[in-house]
Amino acid sequence: MANVLPAEKRLRVLAALVDGNSVRATERMTGVHQRTIRRFALALGQGAERLHNRMVRDLRCILVQVDEIWGYVQKKQSRVTEADPPDVGEAYTFVAMDTLSRLVIAYRVGKRDQETTDAFIKDLRARMLVMPQLTSDGFAPYIPAVGTSFGKSIDYMQTVKNYRSGSRGRRDDDHRYEPPRDPFITKAVVYGAPDPAKASTSYVERLNGTTRHQNGRMRRLCLAFSKRIEHHRASVALVYAYYNLCHVVKTLRVTPAMQAGLTDHVWGLDELLETLLTEGEADAIEAKPLTHREPPTPARALPNGRGFLRLVTEPTPALKQRRKSEPPPPPASPVQVVPPPPPEPPRGPVQLSLFDEPPTEG
Numbered sequence: 230m231a232n233v234l235p236a237e238k239r240l241r242v243l244a245a246l247v248d249g250n251s252v253r254a255t256e257r258m259t260g261v262h263q264r265t266i267r268r269f270a271l272a273l274g275q276g277a278e279r280l281h282n283r284m285v286r287d288l289r290c291i292l293v294q295v296d297e298i299w300g301y302v303q304k305k306q307s308r309v310t311e312a313d314p315p316d317v318g319e320a321y322t323f324v325a326m327d328t329l330s331r332l333v334i335a336y337r338v339g340k341r342d343q344e345t346t347d348a349f350i351k352d353l354r355a356r357m358l359v360m361p362q363l364t365s366d367g368f369a370p371y372i373p374a375v376g377t378s379f380g381k382s383i384d385y386m387q388t389v390k391n392y393r394s395g396s397r398g399r400r401d402d403d404h405r406y407e408p409p410r411d412p413f414i415t416k417a418v419v420y421g422a423p424d425p426a427k428a429s430t431s432y433v434e435r436l437n438g439t440t441r442h443q444n445g446r447m448r449r450l451c452l453a454f455s456k457r458i459e460h461h462r463a464s465v466a467l468v469y470a471y472y473n474l475c476h477v478v479k480t481l482r483v484t485p486a487m488q489a490g491l492t493d494h495v496w497g498l499d500e501l502l503e504t505l506l507t508e509g510e511a512d513a514i515e516a517k518p519l520t521h522r523e524p525p526t527p528a529r530a531l532p533n534g535r536g537f538l539r540l541v542t543e544p545t546p547a548l549k550q551r552r553k554s555e556p557p558p559p560p561a562s563p564v565q566v567v568p569p570p571p572p573e574p575p576r577g578p579v580q581l582s583l584f585d586e587p588p589t590e591g
Contacts, residue, residue, distance in 0.1 A: 364423075440472070
């Protein structure tokens with residue numbers, strides 16, 4: 230007879246894991262051995278990844294934000310030696326979020342390099358049906374990855390937060406976390422003509438804080454880290470599945486999956502548990518042709534669905550570069566300046582008479 234956890238203890242373990250508890254804390258709370266918890270969490274995470282691939286596809290999101298979350302496996306990057314496996318060390322989580330519904334569209338765990346960035350953006354592209362406006366931080370590998378997967382017709386802007394570095398201007402012990410006074414955020418257009426007012430990474434950065442709260446393995450300054458990369462990936466998949474289907478966003482009053490139209494109700498832990506354990510393999514996600522969204526500014530549609538010809542009021546980066554390379558205009562001919570007339574000398578008091586009297590002699 231197989232040794233299977235009762236349904237009640239399964240729910241308690243799942244609730245403890247998505248609340249950000251470590252494996253040892255979950256063991257103390259539920260009375261389940263830590264080895265059993267690790268195997269159960271790995272099965273839940275793998276089911277969550279399959280569920281995400283089945284549900285989150287063919288999306289029409291028009292505003293997308295991407296970011297990376299720092300984490301590590303077994304040891305921090307500064308402690309990694311040549312004898313360690315390649316998966317040991319830093320493990321960044323790349324995540325893409327729909328701004329309007331707060332839905333987690335795509336995620337990828339790996340090194341913070343070009344290879345992981347390319348795979349992440351390619352997965353994001355395969356889940357989309359509409360060309361979105363994309364916003365990221367100043368991470369350089371995003372530029373070739375976005376250009377390869379979406380093409381240069383996408384509206385893509387980078388927003389960079391300029392934090393103070395070094396000890397210049399230090400006033401207290403929190404100087405490392407204090408932003409400079411101006412300018413704190415700088416925005417740069419990479420492709421297309423995005424709307425700067427809608428270009429931000431605030432929502433995805435807020436998602437990072439929620440993720441660290443719900444996933445103890447990604448929390449800073451603690452010992453709840455993963456010792457194997459597959460367990461770290463499983464914990465990331467489990468938390469994002471819980472966030473999309475069970476987490477009610479206070480400002481929306483519904484879950485992200487409900488706001489995006491993927492489901493019509495808030496999932497409970499029992500429904501999530503049953504689905505994760507029975508979820509089968511989904512069909513591979515294939516990229517479909519993208520349709521361009523109609524821009525709010527005056528525009529004319531291009532033939533064959535290639536996009537829109539928009540009226541741009543501000544010069545593009547290429548035009549700005551061209552203007553900088555042009556020689557300066559020749560100086561104008563000097564104009565003769567006429568000096569102003571000299572001021573009149575001040576006048577003293579003058580005696581006035583009412584009658585014409587001859588001047589007196591002597």
